Amino acid sequence: MSEKLIEFKNVTYFYDTDEDEENRPQPSPAIKDINIAFSKGEFAAVLGHNGSGKSTLAKMCNAILIPTSGEVTVEGMSTSDEENGDLIRRKVGMVFQNPDNQIVATIVEDDVAFGPENLGVEPTEIRRRVDESLKAVNMYDFRLKQPHNLSGGQKQRVAIAGVLAMRTDVIVLDEPTAMLDPVGRADVLATVHRLNRDYGITVIMVTHFMDEAVQADRVIVMNKGSIVLDGTPEEVFSNTAAVKSCGLDVPQSTEFCSRIGIKNTVLTAESAVEEIMNIYGGGAK
Amino acid sequence: MISDISIGQYFTGNSFLHKMDARMKFILVFALLVFVFLCKSFFSLALMVVFTVFAVILSKVPFKMVLKSIKPLVIIILFTALLNIFYTTGGTTYFEWHSLKLTEKGINTAIFMAVRILVLVVISSLLTYTTTPTMLTDAIERLLSPLSVFHIKVHTLAMMMTLALRFIPTLVEEIERIMNAQKARGAELETGGLIARSKALVPIFVPLMVSSFRRAYELAFAMTCRCYTGGEGRTRMKQMKLKPRDFIAAVFVAALLAGVLVLNHFFEAVI
Known part of the structure; x- marks a missing residue:
């Protein structure tokens, strides 16, 4: 029904190992025979604990990593074809975990301009895009500041603006909030959601925070290089046993409701309260 | 500690000097540094001092900040002055002790040298105070671009400089953490x-090197993701255009040169 933007077909990926070290045990693939598609406009969260292959999956979306076997296509272009690399990266932008290691310039607005400058966009158009992108992430007032004076959350929003200014269709975020404090996390998340809602940008967000995944349209749970669960947050988290077998927790509210034996598709504290009131709270008023 | 780093320390402002084209500033500062060495008499040097003070006022950079850029050089200035006091002889002798002689010429030279260094430092730091490091590297890239005829990758060099400047505060933070x-x-x-202390630095610099390589690797990834493929086909958000104010400044500096030469001619040379 909806348009497939990024498609993984039987994708397997092995990280390079030194061939000299013959005694090294055969490495297990970071990603094993994965088939998945992301469609336009969706907000997908990829969950998994360390070593589940979630970051590898993210890096394959814009031809940073090329599948060892199988094929990844972005709007029909295969990432295995080296000539497509740049075209694909014009469509799929990426934000990394460490905000310090992805900011290139010494002034915020110069950094946001870096992407469009590389694309050869006209100067006046770059100016327009930079201002617009900074406003979209609420960092316009900081445009002349130096990145090292910003907080982690602010830096990450600058990084997002940098991708936004390139006008990509997709933003892939690889654990963008892992190094941030709770306030920074909330800021970045709100920003990403707004971009998805208001600008129709497809978001693929790798995370290991349950509460971040809950807010997505679609949750994909990975374990040992395979996709274990794939569905709406309700579908995924109601399968408590499967989620836990991947070494992950379900959101606290879900856990609580399933323990006291009511619906286990409750995802947030608010809806848990509502549900409990519905069942037990009839006389409380 | 972080805020103390003064390499590429830019003072945010909107003055005449801030608005000037970085390329013109670069050339003019270079010219001014040469002029300082052309000065032969106290009067021509005084003209340079007046000009420098005028430039500082024009830049609206607080004097306190300018003093801060002089501070690390005080020892060098004193040392130079001291050497000149005793090694230059001539004119009236005020004081003599063994082979050391304090003469009129010695004192004059010492003062002249000290002032000369001060002017040099203030003029060049004005450039970094009023120009962002990005603009500065941009200017260098553009000024050096004729060199690409000799297959020198000017853009790559400029990008390396920008990244180095960008990562100084990050690495300082990292050193503190380690x-x-x-x-x-x-x-x-x-x-x-001294030896024990230098040895103690090893466990700091080894992790720093390792983490720097990791950062470089990640940064390269991030730059690739943003379609960076080198200098070809790149555009710039901030265009550099010479405006009337740049030519006014150039004319002004040229007039200064004339002034220096005239004063050199009419007054007695100190060195």
């Missing part, structure tokens, strides 16, 4: 002689 981590494990960094 030092604290090593101190927490009982490393003694501030005691012992």
